[in-house]
Amino acid sequence: MDIRFADCGVRFGERVALQPLNLRLEGRRVGIIGLNGSGKTTFARLMIGLTSPSTGSVSVNGVEIKSPSDGRAAGTGFVFQTPQSQLIMPVVREDILFGLKARGIVSREADACCAATLARLGAENLAGRRVHELSGGEVQLAAMASVLALEPRLVVFDEPTSQLDLKNRRIVVSAIEALDEDAIIVTHDLELAESLPRVLLFHEGRLEADGSARDAIDRYRRLAA
Numbered sequence: 001m002d003i004r005f006a007d008c009g010v011r012f013g014e015r016v017a018l019q020p021l022n023l024r025l026e027g028r029r030v031g032i033i034g035l036n037g038s039g040k041t042t043f044a045r046l047m048i049g050l051t052s053p054s055t056g057s058v059s060v061n062g063v064e065i066k067s068p069s070d071g072r073a074a075g076t077g078f079v080f081q082t083p084q085s086q087l088i089m090p091v092v093r094e095d096i097l098f099g100l101k102a103r104g105i106v107s108r109e110a111d112a113c114c115a116a117t118l119a120r121l122g123a124e125n126l127a128g129r130r131v132h133e134l135s136g137g138e139v140q141l142a143a144m145a146s147v148l149a150l151e152p153r154l155v156v157f158d159e160p161t162s163q164l165d166l167k168n169r170r171i172v173v174s175a176i177e178a179l180d181e182d183a184i185i186v187t188h189d190l191e192l193a194e195s196l197p198r199v200l201l202f203h204e205g206r207l208e209a210d211g212s213a214r215d216a217i218d219r220y221r222r223l224a225a
């Protein structure tokens with residue numbers, strides 16, 4: 001990944017959600033941790049164009065991101081904190097095909113891509129399942145499949161394990177670890193954060209630490225004490 005924040009900050013009216021920051025993200029995996037309301041989701045949404053900077057700019061893989069279409073042009077995908085809200089169609093296969101169709105990929109090519117993406121996640125069994133009947137972990141995997149089918153270069157995950165039991169957590173963490181794509185992972189799951197090579201810690205809208213997982217987690221524990 002090559003993500004650059006240049007004096008990039010976000011305000012919502014009087015409220016500062018993210019203090020202007022200068023930062024470059026490279027490598028394959030970056031974790032983001034911090035207390036509730038510290039600015040993590042705001043930071044993540046900037047990279048896909050769901051939130052626009054109030055000051056400065058952000059670019060992903062050489063594309064300045066000001067809107068969701070810029071995010072798509074830069075090859076970013078986003079798995080929401082509540083993945084059920086991003087599945088539009090009633091059946092998993094239909095949801096994956098819907099995204100492909102919007103990109104002009106149809107018929108046999110789309111069917112093959114759908115099957116291959118579910119197989120990558122070990123989730124072939126979900127193809128014909130109704131979305132509203134899926135468990136939390138299955139919804140996570142279905143939402144990941146819908147995003148990955150579109151071949152993003154970078155996937156931003158917002159709290160991918162927050163609603164999961166141990167078994168589903170293991171399934172989703174393994175699926176994330178196995179991704180060829182670059183990934184940014186916003187998480188309260190410190191065991192997941194600990195496995196990442198670089199972790200950012202946000203506090204009250206400021207970037208408080210940027211370095212090893214151990215250092216960021218130690219500082220996070222002190223802030224939470």
Ligand SMILES: Nc1ncnc2c1ncn2[C@@H]1O[C@H](COP(=O)(O)OP(=O)(O)OP(=O)(O)O)[C@@H](O)[C@H]1O
Pocket residue numbers: 012015016017034035036037038039040041042043
């Ligand atoms: N659309 C919005 N309008 C007004 N304030 C907002 C908006 N989105 C976020 N905020 C505020 O910005 C701050 C940062 O929110 P953000 O969602 O980035 O935090 P977070 O670290 O992801 O929190 P959590 O761990 O609870 O998900 C919070 O004070 C939040 O209330």
